[in-house]
Amino acid sequence: MVEEKKFHRQFNYAFIDERTKKEIRRKLLKAVCIPGYQVPYSSPEMPIARGWGTGGLHITLSLIGKEDTFKIIDQGSDASVNACNLRDFVKNTTDCDTTFETSKATLIQTRHRITEEELKAHQIMIFQVPQPEPLRGVERYEKKTREMHAEADYAKMWVSLYESFVRFGDIMRGAGYPVKVNGRYVMSPSPIPRWDIPNLSDAECLYLFGAGREKRLYAVPPHTTVEPLEFEDVKFKIEQFEGLKCEITGEQIAFLDELYGSDGKTTHVVNDSDFMDQIKEKERPIQWVNRYLTEKIEKTFNKN
Amino acid sequence: MDNKEWLLKVENLTKIYGEHSVNTLDKTGPLFNSNQCPETGAIVACANIDFTLHPGEVLGIVGESGSGKSTLVKLLYFDLMATAGSAYLKGYKNDNTNILEVSNQQKRFLRNHKMGMVYQNPRDGLNFRFSSGGNIAEKLLMAGNFHVGSIRERASYLLESTEVPVPRMDETPESFSGGMQQRVQISKAIANNPPLLFLDEVTTGLDVSVQAKLLDMIRRLQQDLNIAMIVVSHDLSVIRMLTDRTIVMKNGRIVEKGLTDQILQDPQHGYTQLLVSSLL
Numbered sequence: 001m002v003e004e005k006k007f008h009r010q011f012n013y014a015f016i017d018e019r020t021k022k023e024i025r026r027k028l029l030k031a032v033c034i035p036g037y038q039v040p041y042s043s044p045e046m047p048i049a050r051g052w053g054t055g056g057l058h059i060t061l062s063l064i065g066k067e068d069t070f071k072i073i074d075q076g077s078d079a080s081v082n083a084c085n086l087r088d089f090v091k092n093t094t095d096c097d098t099t100f101e102t103s104k105a106t107l108i109q110t111r112h113r114i115t116e117e118e119l120k121a122h123q124i125m126i127f128q129v130p131q132p133e134p135l136r137g138v139e140r141y142e143k144k145t146r147e148m149h150a151e152a153d154y155a156k157m158w159v160s161l162y163e164s165f166v167r168f169g170d171i172m173r174g175a176g177y178p179v180k181v182n183g184r185y186v187m188s189p190s191p192i193p194r195w196d197i198p199n200l201s202d203a204e205c206l207y208l209f210g211a212g213r214e215k216r217l218y219a220v221p222p223h224t225t226v227e228p229l230e231f232e233d234v235k236f237k238i239e240q241f242e243g244l245k246c247e248i249t250g251e252q253i254a255f256l257d258e259l260y261g262s263d264g265k266t267t268h269v270v271n272d273s274d275f276m277d278q279i280k281e282k283e284r285p286i287q288w289v290n291r292y293l294t295e296k297i298e299k300t301f302n303k304n
Numbered sequence: 305m306d307n308k309e310w311l312l313k314v315e316n317l318t319k320i321y322g323e324h325s326v327n328t329l330d331k332t333g334p335l336f337n338s339n340q341c342p343e344t345g346a347i348v349a350c351a352n353i354d355f356t357l358h359p360g361e362v363l364g365i366v367g368e369s370g371s372g373k374s375t376l377v378k379l380l381y382f383d384l385m386a387t388a389g390s391a392y393l394k395g396y397k398n399d400n401t402n403i404l405e406v407s408n409q410q411k412r413f414l415r416n417h418k419m420g421m422v423y424q425n426p427r428d429g430l431n432f433r434f435s436s437g438g439n440i441a442e443k444l445l446m447a448g449n450f451h452v453g454s455i456r457e458r459a460s461y462l463l464e465s466t467e468v469p470v471p472r473m474d475e476t477p478e479s480f481s482g483g484m485q486q487r488v489q490i491s492k493a494i495a496n497n498p499p500l501l502f503l504d505e506v507t508t509g510l511d512v513s514v515q516a517k518l519l520d521m522i523r524r525l526q527q528d529l530n531i532a533m534i535v536v537s538h539d540l541s542v543i544r545m546l547t548d549r550t551i552v553m554k555n556g557r558i559v560e561k562g563l564t565d566q567i568l569q570d571p572q573h574g575y576t577q578l579l580v581s582s583l584l
Contacts (some may be wrong), residue, residue, distance in 0.1 A: 018320075147408075151408055151412065152409075153412060153446075155442050155445050155446040156442070158441075158442075158445040159431075159434055159438050159439075159445060160434075160444045161443070162437075162438055162441045162452060162455065163434055163435060163438045165452055166435060166437060166438065166456075166474050167474070184558055231450050231452045232449060232450050232451040232452075233451050233452050233453050236454050247405050283341070
């Protein structure tokens with residue numbers, strides 16, 4: 001039992017009761033067994049509203065133990081309001097260690113980003129997912145989308161990508177680019193930028209996805225192929241930051257945020273706050289081996 | 305000529321809505337001039353349909369509304385589930401697998417590779433949120449073509465051969481006239497060169513000159529590509545223009561079948577005689 005000091009209320013360890021945690025863990029096992037398949041689960045009530053990170057929180061709380069080190073980021077930042085409050089909540093209900101340093105964390109909960117630093121086999125990354133259904137944009141009925149997944153009928157998805165190309169000259173999907181997992185299920189990677197998509201494939205770490213409002217869990221196990229949907233002649237591309245660099249660190253090979261100053265000028269900074277701190281204070285952490293990034297690095301070196 | 309060369313064989317195809325008893329089939333049909341079972345109230349949409357379609361042949365199905373002719377093609381295109389009966393397609397799983405009982409995935413494969421369907425209402429066959437090219441692309445993508453360049457090439461070729469202006473390929477069918485929508489539907493249906501095409505009242509609701517052009521085009525495509533077709537129509541002039549053989553249906557049953565010329569010149573069944581005389 002963990003006692004909350006302010007009102008002297010008592011909670012089970014990690015807030016959720018043991019039976020429900022067990023249920024979530026069982027559903028996670030199923031999700032790991034069928035990569036990319038959305039497993040329905042109970043989505044118990046939390047002290048925050050569904051859709052505000054409850055899916056991620058359910059996974060974190062059902063997995064966390066006293067020996068875990070917890071890190072949580074919100075769009076790359078350890079310090080945003082969502083991250084801070086959820087970190088406090090997890091800390092208060094579990095008494096685990098928390099950290100900002102990516103390499104020290106065992107559980108990393110995230111909203112809309114994968115860390116710039118490569119994750120290892122002992123680490124688990126947990127995504128807060130707003131919309132787990134990649135086909136929702138082309139088919140509004142759940143019954144239909146389930147049938148489409150069951151029969152691997154992804155024609156409508158492909159037509160929407162074709163339409164996007166015809167209308168705009170490229171596949172205009174920014175965040176949440178649809179991917180095919182293990183050659184079978186089309187999955188929504190949660191709204192991570194295209195920059196992060198290649199890092200899902202053949203990773204050492206385990207990726208878990210929780211959508212609390214939609215009551216779905218899914219997973220990408222380590223060393224699983226994850227391919228972005230692309231045509232033979234219209235390929236997937238990551239975000240390009242040609243000629244831009246971080247205003248604070250001078251970094252060129254990282255996902256950059258665009259900031260508007262009061263004078264109307266734009267500057268760019270590294271999005272991943274821990275990655276930025278590491279570059280500033282210590283040495284450069286090892287980044288993901290990612291073929292799109294390797295091309296970019298080669299280009300940068302050739303220019304210099 | 306019966307069993308040597310065939311493409312589609314249909315046996316005892318039946319579709320009944322509602323609860324039926326053992327007498328349902330005996331107490332409905334043209335003899336009773338009713339589709340409804342007097343005992344249970346079940347509706348017999350079509351029953352005991354047998355026919356064989358030969359490669360490259362055009363078969364007409366004619367009958368008044370409610371005679372079950374549309375139901376028949378919808379059953380064969382898997383839009384509806386048959387109550388009983390079987391259908392066999394040449395070249396699919398040793399020619400002896402009942403295509404009405406295979407899995408949904410297999411049915412989708414058949415729809416995408418072996419069949420095409422043109423509905424009376426373009427909204428049934430086309431997705432109006434996608435462009436015309438996108439609608440054709442859907443068929444090509446489902447058949448495993450993932451090259452945008454070749455998809456667009458094929459789509460332009462199809463639209464050109466069905467006389468839809470190619471520059472309007474990226475518009476939605478919403479902005480097209482009825483005749484053009486119908487031609488886009490035909491392009492989509494023949495996109496993967498299927499050996500079998502279903503046409504369900506394709507000219508109904510179009511004005512006469514557009515009808516004539518559309519029929520001309522269908523006839524030309526049929527001769528060029530040698531597709532077998534099942535043409536459903538209540539309009540005998542469409543049947544006369546397009547088909548080689550004709551089935552006459554009434555109250556869900558086949559009342560007469562034979563060569564189209566023969567049926568039109570020398571109708572045997574009373575209902576067919578009525579139909580032919582009302583044309584003249």
